[in-house]
Structures are given as structure tokens and as C-alpha cells.
Amino acid sequence: MQKPSIPKGTRDFSPEEMVRRDHIFDTIKNVFRLFGYQPVETPAMENLATLTGKYGEEGDKLLFRILNSGNFLSKVSTDELEHMPPAALATRISEKGLRYDLTVPFARYVVQHRNEITFPFKRYQIQPVWRADKPQRGRYREFYQCDADVIGSRSMLNEVELIQIIDEVFARLGIKVSVHVNNRKILTGIAEYIGEAGNMMIMTMAIDKLDKIGLEGVVREMRAGGLSGEAIEKLQPILTMKGKLKERFPALQEMLKNSPTGLEGIQDTMTILKYLKDLGMKARFDLDLTLARGLDYYTGAIIEVLAEDVPMGSICGGGRYDDLTGIFGMKDVSGVGISFGADRIYDVMNEMGLFENLGVASSQVMFVNFGPEEERYCMNILQKLRQERITAEIYPEAAKMKKQMTYANNKNIPFVVLIGSEEMKNGRAGLKNMKTGEQHTIDTEELPDEFKKNSRAAGG
């Protein structure tokens, strides 16, 4: 028999890992709710027409496509099968795909349900997404995104709140982060300023890599992309611009004074950063002109969050998209959102050792099983304990004591109750503390109070 396995880039999660993952999800969910966001879910698969063309050329390549059911070749001739380009053939034999992110399905959702929605609509969504990427550190083929989006409002207050959410989530999780903020409109303005408006994508993709490949690398890449030497020359001071925001913004405004779009981007960004400064952020935050982000649909603010202590790439990102719903037939609806990468956050926290004091979820007490009589007797006590919200279980068979004790020990169950025939007769129970090893007998009626007392003493 072949060893069972799971597809490349996917993972199983053990109980220990689930406790930790749930901790992340719960933290994020609680903060989302705190800011008035409401949950929605969408299907794992979407029609391919919904997904294609939204993530750029690269994104399309990374879509998982689902083969049509039944005879998926019935409408394809042998000739087409042999000579059609693979991409064209793919659309003929597959009309569904796994979602690539949560933002595009959400845009589809908003358009489809527009009459039921009160705008501005603040929604959160925590679900897995799939990308046919080659897996490596911090990159999986199935991973969870935790998204919060506001749709139907152009106010920069939304950007401010989303960054506050970021700040609060990472503070609660105990990760030190830096929040990088930029604006596509500023990038557009810069492209216009250096006389390369048509090459904006090449320019932004190149400068996005500044911290990775250095200034020379960026210059090389832009030159290869067809930007003029003059333009590159003109761009350099902007890339290396340092100093306080108070100095950088006026300098930028002066440079982009002929670009209404650029000036608008600067104004928006100033508004956001001013708010954040007044509100007092726990995380470091800054204008980062080298931040570009790849997703095609961003038009305004762009946000990216990096862990300060662990190199992991972006653990949260987002931005404003002015016309994502337009593609689905609903014009002039602006949205802005962020997305937490739960799996990367997990990896960061794991490397930082932040999970160590997170116990494994398990029962607070286990009853030893001595046989049919005792079993029946204990089941009644168990029921009473559970009614008092005390997590409790009985070992399901009358196995050897050693085996039952080992089970309790391995599951980190703090208390074991022993009720044999003697105890049954006089309504008593042996109560053993697994940490200290000490044991005494008490009346079975006292058990609920005993555990409530102990759970308080244990701090939770």
C-alpha cells in the first residue's frame, strides 16, 4: 500500500497547532468586531470569469482551476486539443476555480447583494485561499486570510481605522511590527514627474525591491524595463529621500506640483498619517515611497506590515481599490481593506516563542474508569460537572490504571478523580492533583466547587 499523503503546499494541523491558530483567529476576529465589522463567507470556488484578470498576469497563472464535471472534453475537438494554446484550452475544459484571495469574491458578493446591503458596508471574512505557487518559507498553497474591508466610502477615516486595527491586533498578539504606508496616486505622480507615465508599473515593481536588491539593482531593472536614463536620474533623490514627514511632504508636493493625481495622493496620505499620529500608535509607522504591492486593483492608499523581529515578508497588507466592483457592473463604489496572513503570523509567533504559555485545550479533570458499575456512577457526576461548565471526561474503558494515568498525563489534564467500589459506597471521591502528585478524598458533592475554586486559582 502507498503511504497516504496530502497535496504539495498543504498541511494538517494537530490539536496543539489548532489551539495556537485559533488564538490568532480569535484575536483578529475580536478586534474586527470591536470596530464594527460583520462576518460573511463565500464559497471556496468561484466561476473562473470572476477570478481571471483581477490579479495581473502572474495571478492568473497561480489560479487553481477545477476541471468540469463529466466528460470535460466533450466540446473539444481532437484538432483543438492538439493545437489550441494551453491557456485557451484551459478555459474550455474548466469554468470554476479556487479563490485566490478574499477581496475579489467580496467585490462579487457586494455587487450580487447590493440591494440587501447598507452602505458603507464593513465586513470581515476569515477563510482559506489557494494559490498554485511553488511552496517555500512562509509560502503555502493553501493558507488563511483574515480580511476586513469597508466598501462604499471614500473617507480616509477608513484607512485610519484599518491601520488602528492592525496596530491593535499585533499588540494583542505580542508581535512588534512596522506599518508601511504609501499611495498609488503618489506613484502615478512620480511616474509623471520623471516623464515615464506609461511605465509606471515597471517603475513601481522595480522600486518595490529597493531594500532587497539595493539602488543599483533597482536602476538596472528600470533600465532593462525601458526607462530613460534621465528619468532614472530624476527618480533617485525621491527614493533616497530621508527625514521627517514634515520635511518630506513639502518636498514631494513641490516635485509633483504639476500632477493633480500625485498631489491628491499626498493629501490623502498626510491626512491618514496625521490622524495616526494624534491617536498614538503602538507600532512604528511611516510613509514608504518604495512600497508598491503587486495586486493590480489597488488605486489609492497601500499598506504593508512587516514583523520587526523575524524576516518573513509581509504578514498583513491592504489598500484602497476605487473600482473593483466596476468589473462586475457596479460603478463608482470605492473600497478599502486589509488582509492578515494567518499562517505567516503563526510562523512569526512560533519563531518568537510566543506560544509557549498557551496551554493545550483539554479537560480539566479525568475520571478513572474502574468498570461498568463505577462507570455508570461517574457518568452522572460528569454530567453535573459539565452543567457547571467544567470540562470533564471519563476514560472510555476500564483499562489498566497505568494506561489511564498516562493518558491524563499526556493530555495535560490537571486533575484525576478516582471512584472505585469503596468510594461509591460512601459517596466519596479520590482527587489527585497531577502537577503536585498529592491526593485526598472528598465528598462527591464538593467536586464542582473544588474545580471552580481551582480554575480560578489557575487564572482561567
Added chain:
RNA sequence: GUGCAUGUAGCUCAGUCUGGUUAGAGCACCGGAUUGUGGUUCCGGGGGUCGUGGGUUCAAGUCCCAUCUUGCACCCCA
């Protein structure tokens, strides 16, 4: 999609360079010391088609090729 590594017990790894009896260790698991007491100790035990397929050789875990897995870099990204 491109390049480079990697794979030996449930887990972490040694053995591969330099082919040569029956492939090892630690941890985990099971049993016993201890018939109503786990976590410490001692004793014993089960476990492996050496990722898979092919090739070279008298002989392959070891060398060669292919393939898959996992990881790293690029591309891109959470």
C-alpha cells in the same frame, strides 16, 4: 515557471564522500519491575520495501538516470 539542495524507524538524525556480513542512536510507542496511581529510574520488546522507478556492479542505503517530496534562491506574494 527557472536554478540549487534534500529524502534512512512515528519524530530528530548518524551511516553515503571511499559500494562489501544481520542498517544504527536518541526520543516516542508497547510490556515488565509496580494486580488502585502518571510524570523520575531500571529491564525487556516491536518496529525500516533506506521516497519511488529504472540502470551500473559479483555486490547498492552508498554510484548513475528519471520521477515525486520537502527546503532554499529567483519570479511573484499573505
